[in-house]
Every structure is written in structure tokens, then in C-alpha cells.
Amino acid sequence: LILIGRLIDRKSDNIVLLALVCSILVAYNPLLLKDIGFQLSFIVAFGLLFSVPVLMEKLKPLPNWLSGAIGVPLVAQLWVAPIQIFHFNTFALYSIIANVAVMPFNAIITFGGFTGSILALIPVIGENLCFLADKITEPFVSLLLWISEYCSNLPHSLLFFGKPLIIQLIIFYLLIALGIYQ
Numbered sequence: 001l002i003l004i005g006r007l008i009d010r011k012s013d014n015i016v017l018l019a020l021v022c023s024i025l026v027a028y029n030p031l032l033l034k035d036i037g038f039q040l041s042f043i044v045a046f047g048l049l050f051s052v053p054v055l056m057e058k059l060k061p062l063p064n065w066l067s068g069a070i071g072v073p074l075v076a077q078l079w080v081a082p083i084q085i086f087h088f089n090t091f092a093l094y095s096i097i098a099n100v101a102v103m104p105f106n107a108i109i110t111f112g113g114f115t116g117s118i119l120a121l122i123p124v125i126g127e128n129l130c131f132l133a134d135k136i137t138e139p140f141v142s143l144l145l146w147i148s149e150y151c152s153n154l155p156h157s158l159l160f161f162g163k164p165l166i167i168q169l170i171i172f173y174l175l176i177a178l179g180i181y182q
Contacts, residue, residue, distance in 0.1 A: 014049045018042070039083050047079025048072065051180045073099030078176055082169045091159045098151040105140045112137030 001020070005012035022042050025032055032038045052075055059067035077096045085091055092098075116133030120126045151157060164172075 015046065018045055018049060036083070036087050040080050043079050043083055044076050047075055047176075050177070051075045051079070054180050069100060069103050073103060079173075082164065082172045085161050086164055086169060089161050089163055091161065092152070092157060093159055094151040094154055094157050098147055101147045101151075102144045105144045108140045109137055109144065112140070 001017045002012050002014065025038070052071060055071045055075060056064075056067055059071055062070075074096055077099060081091055112133050116130040116137070119129035119133055122129060
């Protein structure tokens with residue numbers, strides 16, 4: 001939708017487009033509202049669209065690569081924390097540190113996976129090229145898993161909570177919004 005808007009020389013409001021996509025999906029399958037993956041995906045996407053531009057402006061003294069490497073995982077974790085606590089009654093204390101640490105590898109792994117998928121379509125040699133892309137990406141996946149494992153084994157890595165009330169989630173999200181736009 002964003003690309004179509006750009007092709008016809010129209011500005012798009014990403015939050016409105018996200019709401020439109022969410023509405024279409026829920027109209028097609030209302031049970032998605034109860035799906036944890038759906039909830040986490042859309043709240044993170046909303047949180048990033050809503051918060052990152054303001055946060056990046058506040059972190060202006062830092063270089064863009066550093067403010068992005070810190071800001072994006074921080075915002076993502078802030079917005080998923082209430083839903084994570086609601087469904088799992090836990091919060092991974094070192095998740096922000098782990099997400100910042102693995103951020104550079106995510107791009108490499110995603111690019112490697114995408115490249116491997118495209119190369120696999122080439123007749124005759126596709127399987128070998130896909131295997132090569134997989135082997136190049138493999139050490140980065142291993143490093144990502146090692147960082148995740150390391151952080152999960154740190155003392156007090158997982159905090160346990162009681163199940164919050166819906167009103168508490170709403171208040172938490174309002175406080176995040178107020179904190180971002182303060």
C-alpha cells in the first residue's frame with residue numbers, strides 16, 4: 001500500500017495503513033484478535049511507527065546508526081512487554097540488551113535467507129546456491145543463538161508477574177505514549 005501510494009505520488013500515513021491492514025485481517029478472521037503472534041506483531045509495528053520518529057529526534061546528538069541500534073529494540077520491547085506479561089506472566093530482563101546485541105545480525109540473516117530463497121528458484125544449480133547462502137548465514141545464526149542463550153542464563157534473566165488487568169495494560173500504553181511525547 002505504501003508503494004502504491006508512492007507510485008501515484010501520494011503521501012501515506014503508515015499508522016492509518018497499519019490500521020487498515022489490521023482491520024482487513026480481523027474482518028477476514030476475527031479470531032486473530034486472540035492470536036498472540038497477531039497481537040505482538042501489530043503492537044510492535046504500531047509502537048515503532050508511533051515512537052521511533054520522536055525517539056530518534058530526541059537521540060539526535062548520537063549518530064543515526066547508534067540511535068537506531070538502541071532506539072528500535074528499546075521501543076519494540078517497551079510495546080511488547082505488557083502483552084508478554086499478560087500472556088506469559090514473565091518479562092525477560094536482559095531482552096533489550098540481547099536485542100541490541102543481535103540487531104546487526106538480523107539484517108545479515110534476513111538478507112541471506114531471502115537471497116537463498118531466490119537462488120533456490122534457479123533450475124539445476126539453485127539447490128547448491130541456496131546451500132551456499134545458508135552456509136554463509138549459518139555463523140550469524142549461531143552467534144545470535146549464543147547471545148540469546150547467554151542472556152537467558154544470566155541471574156534474574158526472567159522476572160515473574162501476576163496477570164495484569166486490561167485496564168492496567170491500557171494505563172501502561174498511555175504512560176508509554178506520554179513518555180515518548182514528553
